[in-house]
Amino acid sequence: MKTVTVPIINNSYDIYIDNNLHKTIADFFAGSNFSRTALVVTDSNVGKLYSEKITDLLRTIGFSPRLAILEAGEKTKSFTSAQDLYTEAIKAGLDRKSPIIALGGGVVGDLAGFIAATYMRGVPFIQIPTSLLAHVDSSVGGKVAVNHPLGKNLIGAFYQPKAVFIDLDMLQTLPAREISTGLAEIIKYGLIYDKTFFDYIADHSAEIFTLNNEILRNIIARSCEIKASVVAEDEKETGLRAILNFGHTLGHAIERETRYKKYNHGEAVAIGMLGAAAISCELGFIEEGTVSDIRRILDLCRLPDKCTGCSEAGIYNDLFHDKKTVGGKINWILLDEIGKVHLDDTVPEKVVHNAIKNILFNK
Structure with a gap:
């Protein structure tokens, strides 16, 4: 495994890069002080491939994940989708220590991160990026946002994740x-x-x-x-x-x-x-x-x-x-x-x- 640390004052976190990161993910969540209710955000493409594996993994270590599946595509990164996710978080009973997990590419990561940054003024955020672009770009550095009809990423925040898990096996399904x-x-x-x-x-x-x-x-x-x-x-x-x-x-x-x-x-x-x-x-x-x-x-x-x-x-x-x-x-x-x-x-x-x-x- 390669581990890269992002050394930000008061917000440092690690990026884990390897094949089959299930045990690494399980150990991280089991050792956290997160509340056990979690929101997993994914899209219609990635959800078919990986959402069941991640939610099952979280259940085995005592978490109760709620799954939100969004339509795949850039147009999903909108205020409308954000409103839907806030509703999901409230209905699930997420509190200030409940993690929001982005499982997908850049659209999912940006949108889920925006929700994590603003729901209850900030809850734990974890990235599990599934595309090469998200591996090296949107999952690292803490930029989260939604789009406006007049411009991309104009409404957002800087909000660092608690960890990033880059599983190389997920690249096998990419065109x-x-x-x-x-x-x-x-x-x-x-x-x-x-x-x-x-x-x-x-x-x-x-x-x-x-x-x-x-x-x-x-x-x-x-x-x-x-x-x-x-x-x-x-x-x-x-x-x-x-x-x-x-x-x-x-x-x-x-x-x-x-x-x-x-x-x-x-x-x-x-x-x-x-x-x-x-x-x-x-x-x-x-x-x-x-x-x-x-x-x-x-x-x-x-x-x-x-x-x-x-x-x-x-x-x-x-x-x-x-x-x-x-x-x-x-x-x-x-x-x-x-x-x-x-x-x-x-x-x-x-x-x-x-x-x-x-x-x-x-x-």
Whole structure:
């Protein structure tokens, strides 16, 4: 087992990464001071595969889990779904020590975490992420949220889990496209923090798609280590943590423009990272060869580098609904080299438009 600690003052927790984590999960809950009534939140896809196993496991150690199954998909991360979950929690009799367990991908984790942060002003929260994207992104770092019709993740909080359990066996049920979407965030960690890791991903991309256990454990653990290091320095995203949003400014705009139907999150971020690299190149921070290196690793990891179903004007206007836009200025994360980035809110409008054109398929 690999264990990564997220060392946040007064909120430290461990991420457990291994195959068959049932005993580890059981030991954690049995040794906790949680109330025995629990709420397990999952979705219609994951629930069919894993909800019975997790609820049965909790029952064997004396818990009484209530299961809430949501419709799978980004549209579920809404106030309506939140209201439904509050009702489930109240009906189940959850108290301030009752755990809420997120069993699923990023939508489930974000929504269940938002409920945990706000129900009775905060109850214990545990993540059991089931997708590669959730393993390395949404389950780590304590960002929880619901979407608003005008923007993604605009209503939320910083709320750290008590533990994260990453069971590699759950990756066996993922289609290849879901492996790719997780790889987008993993590539991001290499781009913003660790060139050696970036090269490792490129060198082992073929093995990743065969679900090589050792390679998966290594890339997940290193991704979590990088995110933990950044979050420990800047839990509430007042400075350094913003670098984790590399590629997300354009990525979120692409998701909104395509109504969250055409591209999943990782695919949109992949295109967004190439757009951010194009800005970095035009401003002279990186060479064209670095942009080509990024394009190559996206291709190896079966990720897109251009988008359809979007307009230049639409993407540009959507940028100003992003959380990273303050006082009408977009705070871009730009590359200095692979493994190093900086924040910049002075990018000229023309350069942004050029980058958008760069990531649009020519008609």
